[in-house]
Amino acid sequence: MVLSEDVLSPLLIGAVVVMLFGSALAVRRVDPEVDAFVAALRSRFIYGVPWGTLVTIGIVLLVYLFVQGGWADWDNPVALPFRAWSYFYPTGMVFGGLSHNSSGHLIGNLLGTAVLGPLAEYAWSHYPQGRQRQSEDQSLATFPFNRVLPGADDRSLWVNRPWIRAVVIFPGMVVLVAIVTTVLALGPVIGFSGAVFALGGFALVRFPLTTILLLTVRSAVSTVHSALTDPVVIAGTTPSGPSPPSWATIAIQGHALGIITGVILGIALLYYRNRQPPAARLWIATFVYGIVQGLWAVYWFLGDGEYILLRGLGVVLVALLALLVVSSAAGSSKPWFENVGGETMQALSWRSVGIIALVFGLALIAGPSILPNLSQPGDDAVPGEASIEIQDYEVTYAENARNQMIPRIDIPYLDEQTNVSTSGVIVVSESRGIWTQTTSRQRLAFSGSDRTHIGGIGWRDSVTAERTGWNVAGNDTVYTIDLEGGGERVHAFESDPSTARTMVANRSVTLHGSEDGFELAVSLDEEVIDREPIPPINETTDLGGLTLVNEQEDDDSRSELFIEQDGTRVLIAAEETYN
Numbered sequence: 001m002v003l004s005e006d007v008l009s010p011l012l013i014g015a016v017v018v019m020l021f022g023s024a025l026a027v028r029r030v031d032p033e034v035d036a037f038v039a040a041l042r043s044r045f046i047y048g049v050p051w052g053t054l055v056t057i058g059i060v061l062l063v064y065l066f067v068q069g070g071w072a073d074w075d076n077p078v079a080l081p082f083r084a085w086s087y088f089y090p091t092g093m094v095f096g097g098l099s100h101n102s103s104g105h106l107i108g109n110l111l112g113t114a115v116l117g118p119l120a121e122y123a124w125s126h127y128p129q130g131r132q133r134q135s136e137d138q139s140l141a142t143f144p145f146n147r148v149l150p151g152a153d154d155r156s157l158w159v160n161r162p163w164i165r166a167v168v169i170f171p172g173m174v175v176l177v178a179i180v181t182t183v184l185a186l187g188p189v190i191g192f193s194g195a196v197f198a199l200g201g202f203a204l205v206r207f208p209l210t211t212i213l214l215l216t217v218r219s220a221v222s223t224v225h226s227a228l229t230d231p232v233v234i235a236g237t238t239p240s241g242p243s244p245p246s247w248a249t250i251a252i253q254g255h256a257l258g259i260i261t262g263v264i265l266g267i268a269l270l271y272y273r274n275r276q277p278p279a280a281r282l283w284i285a286t287f288v289y290g291i292v293q294g295l296w297a298v299y300w301f302l303g304d305g306e307y308i309l310l311r312g313l314g315v316v317l318v319a320l321l322a323l324l325v326v327s328s329a330a331g332s333s334k335p336w337f338e339n340v341g342g343e344t345m346q347a348l349s350w351r352s353v354g355i356i357a358l359v360f361g362l363a364l365i366a367g368p369s370i371l372p373n374l375s376q377p378g379d380d381a382v383p384g385e386a387s388i389e390i391q392d393y394e395v396t397y398a399e400n401a402r403n404q405m406i407p408r409i410d411i412p413y414l415d416e417q418t419n420v421s422t423s424g425v426i427v428v429s430e431s432r433g434i435w436t437q438t439t440s441r442q443r444l445a446f447s448g449s450d451r452t453h454i455g456g457i458g459w460r461d462s463v464t465a466e467r468t469g470w471n472v473a474g475n476d477t478v479y480t481i482d483l484e485g486g487g488e489r490v491h492a493f494e495s496d497p498s499t500a501r502t503m504v505a506n507r508s509v510t511l512h513g514s515e516d517g518f519e520l521a522v523s524l525d526e527e528v529i530d531r532e533p534i535p536p537i538n539e540t541t542d543l544g545g546l547t548l549v550n551e552q553e554d555d556d557s558r559s560e561l562f563i564e565q566d567g568t569r570v571l572i573a574a575e576e577t578y579n
Contacts, residue, residue: 086433201262327354448578474501
């Protein structure tokens with residue numbers, strides 16, 4: 001008997017849950033070190049639970065469900081208004097680091113938070129250092145923080161109250177880092193990844209090798225999550241639409257901001273507690289962390305679907321980052337040039353130079369974001385000939401339109417690469433500082449239609465773009481774009497006409513796009529002698545001395561246009577098909 005997917009999926013989910021919990025209970029019974037591990041957690045966490053990480057996950061999930069409308073449509077939240085479009089649009093700056101593009105984007109960042117958050121929270125600790133029981137400070141606490149903080153035993157200080165440290169200070173700092181990295185990031189970023197990378201950087205300087213180990217754990221957790229949500233997958237070979245290379249989808253600048261911010265905060269904690277990690281482990285861990293997390297992907301958008309990747313430069317920068325982190329966290333505190341006079345020179349050490357370089361690097365990475373984040377759409381921001389207006393949004397389609405969110409800057413030897421053109425569905429909202437392409441020309445040519453979601457806090461709507469086209473024999477495709485949404489439908493674009501290479505009786509046939517569909521024009525000696533709409537399916541029309549047939553074999557096949565003349569039958573165009 002072959003079980004159906006509806007029956008097999010619950011069985012497999014149950015098997016995964018039973019095996020995981022059963023294995024954990026079995027290991028606890030045979031290995032006494034498990035109790036020591038739990039004791040180590042309880043020495044830093046209230047009841048051994050990373051409450052701050054759970055609160056942080058809850059905040060991000062609430063934003064997705066209720067601010068972005070994920071509760072109404074789990075896989076398609078409203079994302080456009082919650083990107084960090086401009087400094088003049090506070091909503092995007094505040095929510096950009098807490099919002100997500102899709103459910104997959106959300107789950108990926110939440111899994112990263114669930115894995116890296118507890119280690120960062122463990123380093124922070126729910127308890128002031130003077131109140132920890134050192135006998136239980138084992139396992140993860142390889143290098144115990146034994147220094148007693150000022151006022152650590154004074155419960156009147158609110159920062160020393162464990163529940164405040166657990167559910168207010170830690171998640172509050174993580175949310176603040178998410179907002180700060182969004183404000184400093186380049187372009188209309190969205191996603192919690194800046195904060196996730198900061199958690200990793202914070203944990204990295206305290207537990208270098210454990211942090212690297214958790215990257216593998218994160219992959220395992222992701223696989224287990226997939227096993228619980230999609231235990232049975234049936235797939236086959238399917239075509240895919242045009243998309244940018246994988247490295248061009250990495251928000252490299254935002255991730256770098258997150259890591260360096262987390263590293264600086266972690267180093268500050270080490271300084272305060274007078275601790276110093278092993279230099280070799282820290283360099284290896286930082287380099288591996290940077291490579292695995294894609295910081296090598298230094299790229300630039302050349303326009304119209306082309307990108308340039310400077311992979312070699314990226315690896316060099318990751319190695320430099322590892323060196324600076326080691327100098328800051330584990331470098332010598334002895335002054336440079338001890339025999340040279342002057343307080344400034346004697347105050348410099350490898351540690352101080354490293355931390356200065358890190359702060360300077362943070363400013364250098366954040367600097368390029370200032371000008372773009374001050375940009376707003378101009379007076380003639382809507383490039384298309386027709387658009388659909390829904391509240392403060394305008395949605396249109398245009399080709400070779402200048403991207404108004406990228407300022408025109410002349411860069412020596414790069415031939416003004418910042419002057420980027422865009423082709424596709426474009427959404428503009430002057431009040432929100434939005435000017436963006438939501439669907440590329442190539443993507444629409446592949447799929448034939450695509451939906452753009454717009455909205456704001458408490459509302460959502462969508463606009464659908466539809467492409468219809470004909471592949472002309474021996475020449476370019478002729479196509480039109482229509483937009484539908486907000487209770488209206490508009491004809492937004494039509495491509496240039498295209499003439500079939502084939503000539504019959506010294507006559508040529510040209511296809512034109514129009515608001516009502518497509519038209520055929522017959523020319524003799526380069527002069528148009530007749531022009532009419534394409535005949536209905538399986539019908540003929542006489543045009544300029546030629547007989548044209550629109551033929552379709554069945555409902556599943558495409559229409560084809562033929563010229564029939566004196567027993568000759570020639571294909572001049574075929575209807576465009578989509579995936």
